Every structure is written in structure tokens, then in C-alpha cells.
Amino acid sequence: MTVAFFLYSAAIWSERCQRRLVLWMAVLMAFGFLADSIGTGMMMQLARDKGLQVGVHGCFGYVALAIMFLHFVWAVGTVLFDEKWQIYFSRFSIWAWCLWVIAFVIGGMGAVNKG
Numbered sequence: 433m434t435v436a437f438f439l440y441s442a443a444i445w446s447e448r449c450q451r452r453l454v455l456w457m458a459v460l461m462a463f464g465f466l467a468d469s470i471g472t473g474m475m476m477q478l479a480r481d482k483g484l485q486v487g488v489h490g491c492f493g494y495v496a497l498a499i500m501f502l503h504f505v506w507a508v509g510t511v512l513f514d515e516k517w518q519i520y521f522s523r524f525s526i527w528a529w530c531l532w533v534i535a536f537v538i539g540g541m542g543a544v545n546k547g
Contacts, residue, residue: 439464
């Protein structure tokens with residue numbers, strides 16, 4: 433999950449600072465999504481093994497993962513097909529990132545409380 437945090441954050445904040453989305457940023461988003469998907473799958477399996485139910489973090493996590501995927505698809509579309517999407521992409525990016533960070537922090541707090 434930490435790898436996903438760094439990859440996704442680097443992509444979002446690079447785009448934000450440069451005010452332009454380029455292919456390498458979309459690639460970072462892809463690897464961030466992949467890392468998050470793997471981490472989420474591992475956490476789901478761990479929760480199942482312990483008999484835990486999906487809580488607030490799980491709900492946030494699923495929503496954040498879905499938004500992360502849609503965000504990546506939008507990034508690829510913007511880079512490859514239509515730069516007009518850039519302005520809307522930039523506006524949405526920070527909100528998508530914030531939601532993802534909230535899920536990340538809630539998960540970390542839960543791990544600390546149970547650890």
C-alpha cells in the first residue's frame with residue numbers, strides 16, 4: 433500500500449506542478465493502481481482469514497480503488513486522444529487523490545489500533 437501511495441502521489445503531484453499530464457505520469461498511475469490492487473487483495477484475504485467484516489475502511493478502500501482505476505483510464509484518454517480533457521482531469525485529480533489518501537490513512541490507523 434505504501435508503494436501505491438508513493439506512485440500515485442508522484443503522478444498526481446507531478447501533473448499538478450507541471451500543469452500538464454504526460455505519458456510517464458499515466459504509467460506511474462498504472463503501477464500505483466496495480467500496487468493498490470495487489471495490496472487490497474492481500475488485505476481482503478487477511479480479513480477473511482480472521483473472520484472480519486468489511487468496515488468503513490473497506491468501503492472507502494473499494495470506492496477509492498474504483499476511482500483510482502477510472503482516474504487512470506481518464507489519464508490514458510487524455511494523453512493519447514484528447515488534450516481538451518486536461519483541464520477537467522486536473523480539477524478532478526486532487527479530489528481523487530484526497531479520497532484515496534483518506535482510505536490509506538484510515539487503514540493505517542486501523543492497523544496501528546489492532547497492532
